[in-house]
Amino acid sequence: MQHYDYVIVGAGFAGSVLAERLASQAGKTILLIDKRSHIGGNAYDCLNEDGILIHQYGPHIFHTNSPEVFAYLSQFTEWRPYEHRVLASVDGKLLPIPINLDTVNQLYGYSFTSEELADYFKSVGEPVEDIRTSEDVVVSQVGRDLYEKFFRGYTRKQWGVDPSQLDKMVTSRIPTRTNQDDRYFTDEFQYMPLQGYTKMFEKMVDQPCIHQLLSTDFKEVKDQLSFDELIYTGPVDEYFDYCYGKLPYRSLRFDHQTLDVADYQPVSVVNYPNDHAYTRITEYKKLTGQEHPKTSITFEYPQDEGDPYYPVPRPENAALYRRYKQLADEQPSVHFVGRLGTYRYYNMDQVVAQALTLYKKLVGIESLQEAV
Ligand code: FAD
Known part of the structure; x- marks a missing residue:
């Protein structure tokens, strides 16, 4: 059995940033595990059967005010300027x-x-x-x-x-404006990865010191692993076998469709606040800039059951999370990070910043600039 410096559970932003930094900068050996068949977590994108780049888990638009986060990710991708409307x-x-x-x-x-x-x-x-x-x-x-x-x-x-x-x-999170600014975000850096998110993740984690174990649930293999420290980006309540009960999440069902028309709607996302069971329709070509005679769209149907996407921000859930956090703090060699590990709605850039901050702590460096 190979011994690893770190086992990292989850190959989304949190897990992939930590794997990349610890392997490339600190020479650590990493086992990166994900129960899905791919890296990238919820930001995963792929070509569908018609060759159109879609976001499997709903539209992901990168925006940040952090020069460090932007500089860090820019090592792994070129960008396409994109302002979301x-x-x-x-x-x-x-x-x-x-x-x-x-x-x-x-x-x-x-x-x-x-x-x-x-x-x-x-x-x-x-x-x-x-x-x-x-x-x-x-x-x-x-x-x-x-x-x-x-x-x-x-x-x-x-x-x-x-x-x-x-x-x-x-x-x-949603501002009200008295001017004509119709951008959804006003962050300094607003881009899409030029070749997509998955290509960016591949550049991050395809390294000799990082072994990937996909389609594998950590629970199923944990007793067979040998490692010094664990970084856990899955749901914190699941890690502790739901000993205080389940932390509530809101989930989504995605209905992906390809239409035999080049253009479907005027912008990449249209919200339906009052009609239909779905909340919004996304048209990917308007996000990615891809040229194609057909177009792919996704309807999002919110639901309680399914993959955990959104921690539900209610006081009783925050109180329940604090109990799990207390248990987490008692485990010095297990580090909980990411949206599921810390039960908090974070955007991608916030998760990258959180992961870089943990990396700083693990290797004992002072500033975020040094960490990137
Ligand atoms: P995740 O990406 O969820 O990764 C966690 C990984 O852990 C998953 O791949 C999961 O399979 C794996 N895992 C969990 N448990 C186990 C286990 N037991 N064993 C093995 N693997 C396990 N952010 C933005 O900045 N802009 C956007 O436009 C945006 N849009 C979004 C739209 C939707 C519909 C959703 C749901 C989120 C959106 N986000 C957006 C947020 C973004 O997805 C997150 O910030 C980011 O993906 C969180 O990264 P993470 O690594 O914490 O978690």
Whole structure:
């Protein structure tokens, strides 16, 4: 049996960044395990049977304000500049989301200026003394009608609960604008990996010191492994055999389709807050820039069962996670990292930063610049 310095469970961003750094910079031997048949975690992309690059687990758009994260990933990919824009289908119209000047003017037939829109928001916003829930955030900023049309139905579909029952962090992520800026993100670095995410991951982990063990659940093989330290990016509650109960996650079902038309919708993502069981439709060619006579789209249906995608931000779940965190902290040679390992909604760049921070700690270096 080969002995490894590190066993890393999960070949998504968290596991792959740590494997890459520890192998290439610290000369460690790594066994990288994933129960899926591929690397890349939820950011995995692949060519479908028609040769169109699709994202198997829903659209992933890279954006960050961190020069270190961007510099780090740039060692493994070239980039395609891409600014994400989303439209929402409301009252028979396709309108910009996040809500901006054009959203309100086109929805109601007004011709507000930015200043007038700011006054309008003040007049319709409902005073909320203590903003705690996702409903509080939106009704206090834009009033009840826009909340009902753009947020309430979408959030109920996405999370299976009313926004009034969800932590404010869910809708706080979406800004409200009084100008015409229709970009979904305003980060300094907004790109797509030129050849796709999977090609980037391959460049990271195809190294002699990293052995990959795919289609393998850690639970099934852990007693046969010999290693010094474990990095665990799977669900923290699963690691501890759900001893305090299950941490709730929201999942998704993806319906991937290829259509015999070159172009399907005006932007890469259209949200359906009020109609249909699905929340949004993604058209990949608009993300990747690929030219192809056909086009591939994905419908997303939120559900409770299935792969764990979104930790559900409710106070009782945070309290349950804290109990698992306490157990995790008692295991000095096991490191929990990533979205599932720390039960937190993180974007890709945040997971990369979290992984680089753990790498710094493991090898004893001070700054993030040094780590990349
Ligand atoms: P994951 O990518 O989930 O990787 C964990 C891996 O661990 C998985 O491959 C899993 O198979 C493996 N694993 C778990 N348990 C075991 C086990 N017992 N044994 C072996 N392997 C195991 N972020 C953005 O920045 N921009 C976006 O546009 C964006 N869009 C998203 C859209 C959707 C639909 C979803 C779900 C997420 C999106 N994200 C986006 C977030 C992004 O997916 C995550 O930040 C990132 O993938 C987290 O990386 P990770 O390594 O923590 O987890």
